[in-house]
Amino acid sequence: xxxxxxxxxxxxxxxxxxxxxxxxxxxxxxxxxxxxxxxxxxxxxxxxxxxxxxxxxxxxxxxxxxxxxxxxxxxxxxxxxxxxxxxxxxxxxxxxxxxxxxxxx
Amino acid sequence: xxxxxxxxxxxxxxxxxxxxxxxxxxxxxxxxxxxxxxxxxxxxxxxxxxxxxxxxxxxxxxxxxxxxxxxxxxxxxxxxxxxxxxxxxxxxxxxxxxxx
Amino acid sequence: xxxxxxxxxxxxxxxxxxxxxxxxxxxxxxxxxxxxxxxxxxxxxxxxxxxxxxxxx
Numbered sequence: 001x002x003x004x005x006x007x008x009x010x011x012x013x014x015x016x017x018x019x020x021x022x023x024x025x026x027x028x029x030x031x032x033x034x035x036x037x038x039x040x041x042x043x044x045x046x047x048x049x050x051x052x053x054x055x056x057x058x059x060x061x062x063x064x065x066x067x068x069x070x071x072x073x074x075x076x077x078x079x080x081x082x083x084x085x086x087x088x089x090x091x092x093x094x095x096x097x098x099x100x101x102x103x104x105x
Numbered sequence: 106x107x108x109x110x111x112x113x114x115x116x117x118x119x120x121x122x123x124x125x126x127x128x129x130x131x132x133x134x135x136x137x138x139x140x141x142x143x144x145x146x147x148x149x150x151x152x153x154x155x156x157x158x159x160x161x162x163x164x165x166x167x168x169x170x171x172x173x174x175x176x177x178x179x180x181x182x183x184x185x186x187x188x189x190x191x192x193x194x195x196x197x198x199x200x201x202x203x204x205x
Numbered sequence: 206x207x208x209x210x211x212x213x214x215x216x217x218x219x220x221x222x223x224x225x226x227x228x229x230x231x232x233x234x235x236x237x238x239x240x241x242x243x244x245x246x247x248x249x250x251x252x253x254x255x256x257x258x259x260x261x262x
Contacts, residue, residue, distance in 0.1 A: 003253045010120065010127075010203045011262075014213065017238060020245035021252075028249060038123040038203065066123065089130025096109055096136065096198055103211070103258045104200045116262065143219070186219060190226025197257070199227075205214070205262035 002029040006095030006102050009040040014105035015047045021103065022057050032056075033099060035091040037063040040105075041070050044078035054080030061085040110137040111198040114189075116144045120203025122154055125168060127202070129157050132164040139196075141189055142170040142181060150179050207232040209255035211248070213262055214239050220261050227259070 005025045009018055018034060025032050034057050036043055041062045044050050054060045064086035068074050077083060096102060113128050115121040121142050128138040138161065147170075150158070158168050158179075169184035170176050176183045184192070193199050208231055210224050234255060236248050252258050 005249070005252065008200065010124070010200070011213075013204070017213070017243070017245075020243060021249060024245040024249040027246070028253075030249070030253075037127060038120065069123075089127055090134060092127065093131055093134030093136065096111065096131070097134070101252050101255075101258065102198055103252055103260050104202075105213070105260060186222055187226065190223045193223060193227050193259075194229075199257070199259045201260065201262050 003100035004031040004033075004098075006099035007032065007034045008092055008095055008102070008104040009034065009036045009043070010038055011105050012039040012042050014040075015043045015049070017105050018043075019049055019053055022053060026056055031058045031099075033059040033091075033095055035061050035063070035087075035095060036066075037089070037092070038066045039070065041067040041072075044081065045072065050078060051080035061087040061091045063087065063089060063091075108135055108137055109197040110139075110195060111200065112139045112141065112193055112196045113200045113202045114141045114143055115202050116205045117203055118145050118147055121145075121147055122150070124202040125154065125157060125161070127200075128166060128168070129161050132161050132166045138164075138166040139192070140166075140168045141184060142168065142172065142175050143189075144172070146172055146174045147179060155179070206257070207234065207255045209233070209251050209258045210235045211258060211260040212237050212239060213260065216261060224261075
């Protein structure tokens, strides 16, 4: 069985890597969880493939506090997410504790 | 149970404060969380951020800097690049945070 | 302990120094992401094969 993979995203310019790694890992049967924080939360609104990432990965969430600090209204939930996925840094903790492999971008 | 050890490295002022918040976020999840401010001199942190660092220290985390001015201004612990490398060897997770 | 070092840009002297210390007396591998079309399939294989992945700036 493929190992599970957690991806922590802090760089707003690395969305293509997040997508590329997620696609490749899913093709191998992996479970993939992605969490975006700080300026990388811009990806949720500005990357046209963000909803596709949410469909592809098993779990995608963003730091709601960062999203707010980037100037977005927290009631404006990005396409692909729901309110429960507007989350906290605890999601990063889950990635570290519960997933076999880890990469940050 | 073995607690995870995580070290964040910040090379840009725009990411250091939020990165420290990310470290605190893991400390409250029962991990040893450390941050290292590299390359750039930071402004003096405000009361709120200094309190966050105190909370991190209460949970056995720490913020270090390789820049002496940051150590003086924000009471970070001093660390050389060589010492950082040795610390990274002991980490479960290493996070080069944000942009360079 | 096998460490995978992933580079998103050309490593500078600081990164080189840190990698040298982190990988000392350890098995290690590397992957260059700073290319036009990275082979993500190969990258994921390497991530799964490593005990720790560090994705440098």
